[in-house]
Amino acid sequence: METILSIQNLWKIYPNGTVANQDVSVDIKEGTIHAIVGENGAGKTTLMKVVFGITQAKSGNISLRGTPFAPSQPSEAIDAGIGMVHQHLMLAPELTVAENIVLGVEPKRGGVFFDFDTAVQTAQETSEKYQLAVPVDKLISELPIGTRQRVEILKALYRNAELLILDEPTAVLTPQETEILFQTLDQLKEQGKTIVFISHKLKEVKRIADTVTIMRAAKVIDTKPASELSIEGIAELMVGHKIDLSRVAAPEHIGPAKLSVRNLNMTRDDGVEAVRKVSFEVAGGEILGVAGVEGNGQTELVRALVGLLPVDSGEILVGSTDIARLSPKEIRQLGVSHIPEDRMEDGVAPLMSIQENIIVDRYEKPDFSTWFRIFWKNVLAHTVGLIRDYRIHAGSPKHEISSLSGGNIQKCVVARELSADPDVVVASQPTRGVDIGSWEHLHSLIVEARNRGRAVFLVSADLDEVLKLSTRIIVMFEGEIVARFEDASTVTAQDLGPYMLGIKRQEESSATVSA
């Protein structure tokens, strides 16, 4: 097979001195699916940004079909037949599918006017040619995320892309949607397209890729045919040591219920029902996992549990106190911790220091302050202790928290929340966007909290995480609990999928609360 893209001895150093790519060399063969795997910050996305002309390398050579290639902006890469599907989809939400596809190369009528009909027609033709079904005259905002992603792929194909780069495309998809994407990619490969697939989900890499390049700490560790690698093998090369992907053992002792939700109903600001008749209990010493496609009421439910959103009706009991109308501070004082899904928005104040972010929930304790001053020495000592105990990689507690990597910011949040000695831990997407090393470490912290008798309520879009950690699992769809699995150890992702998509639901009788 021909080499379509060859990267030789590429160096990329960011202005702040971060070395993102160190002497990287990769050959990508035409008509294959080539996975680039690595932890967050390993440099895989940066490498592809260089190829796509979003950023430029310091030194090194790229050649495309044997000719030197150094795009200074994305349009040059597009013209050379490269398409990129970004992690965050690049679509205008209030334009139609067809308009998004032709944007930048619009068909014209009379030389001046935008020809909407031709746009719809060509979008339809492209969609049929590549057998990627999309409703071309619908608005992007009306479409589910899997379909939006297909629009992104079509956008690239419409511009005659021969080489498609997909940056973590499955991060937002359900298992079923992921499978559909993979069928699409297989099909595109058969049509002669080359696909570069960036991921840190090893199962998927194993399923889809012909060749795997493993990156760690800005360097290429190895490139091998996928058939010669096992999932454990890739993980080991990625992290540099052995990784445990198996499920955690069930808890030895489960105590009485610490968090009980009964008949909870919530309405979103736009009048849509967000949470409907939701009831469940979480006992001390267990992890209740919530599976579901994002946007099916999990966010609202979590925010109600910690007092950030009002409820319409129903009870939320912590111990025997109804917290449904209490403030977040009062709820915290009752022993509820919150690991929020958006750490930069709700978890930390990005421009403040690590120590300030750590004491934000406890600065009023006599150890840390009186009414007019803060004892910074004690704060510092406390923070240093947490940085050590939670293995946070940080220069100094006085550094701005946003100078840390995503995984380490999340560890700061988790350190604060778990060290508050809670009875109930509400964890929403606790490992979103963190690398596999931090993933594993955060999991061990959550399991440890469970083993100390805390009730853990876990919401995650990462099914591997839900399956790995949960004692019991509930599935949410359109604001309702549509399935309950009392023993998570026998459940698979395939079991959960149909419920997550609303294709199946358990009978109402079994969907009642089990004490």
Next chain:
Amino acid sequence: MSTLLESIFSVEFFFAVLRVSTPLIFPALGVAITAMSGNINIGLEGIMLIAAFTGVIVSIYTESLMLALLAGVASGIFFGAALGYFHLKLKADIILAAVALNFLASGLTIFLLIVITGGRNTSALRSLTFPSFHIPVLRSIPVLGPILSGHNIMTYVAFLSVFVYYVVMFKTPLGLRIRAVGQNPDAARSVGINVDRVKLYALMISGVFGALGGLYLSMGYVSWFSRDMVAGRGFIAVAAATMGGNLSFGTLLGSMLFGLVNTATIYISSLDIPSDLVQSIPYLATVIVLAIYSARNFAPRKRKAGSAHHPENEHHEKKP
């Protein structure tokens, strides 16, 4: 009071509403097009003032209406582009840059007024004005005729501009790009669109609209230039466009709502009420209307006019 009601429901009143709305419709369209590209333009106040001044001076010295028009529009484009240069190239905050532009406009026009005409507050010389225009068939229709016919030609241009705005926004590639840039600049960038350039074009077009509004003020509404004669219309335009969801017909309605209030104020001032109080009515109305509007939209920004962006649904966006 009954005489007031009588005079408000008169043909003259509605004729006046159209007249008073004209210098709001133009800048509101300017606000709308920049808003569509993702920027808030509060600089139309200054752009209008400069164009109003430029038009008067050029018309006095050249005695050519056409040259006055061209010079005014050119000044609008220039200062729209200047705003773009400060914001897009030099990365200044667009609100700050626009505030600076407004102060510059106010000071510069007064300074030049004194230097050129010697007048301290108003231009001593009479400006040329745009002609009024009777629409042949329309004028003979009872009630509607006297309301719609006989306006200054710029009033008709204003209504035509609403239609032009609609065509540019929804029927040209530039409009599509402006909307894409406003909704998701990264999406536009990812397909090779020069986002800053599109935003600059939007600002320059908004300068054209603003200039037309300013020209009408000094060369139609009245026939002279006086200091700070725009009197907040550039800001009321922001409210009008926002209420109209930055869509063509909505922006027109928003502008006319404020035009209606302003006209009513003129009528009310004939009553025995302190004039300072009466003059505060339009601004009070702006506050009240915006309060009602934003209370209704307090829900996290989920565009109410969303589906109207859909070209298929544009049919309810009627021609004016």
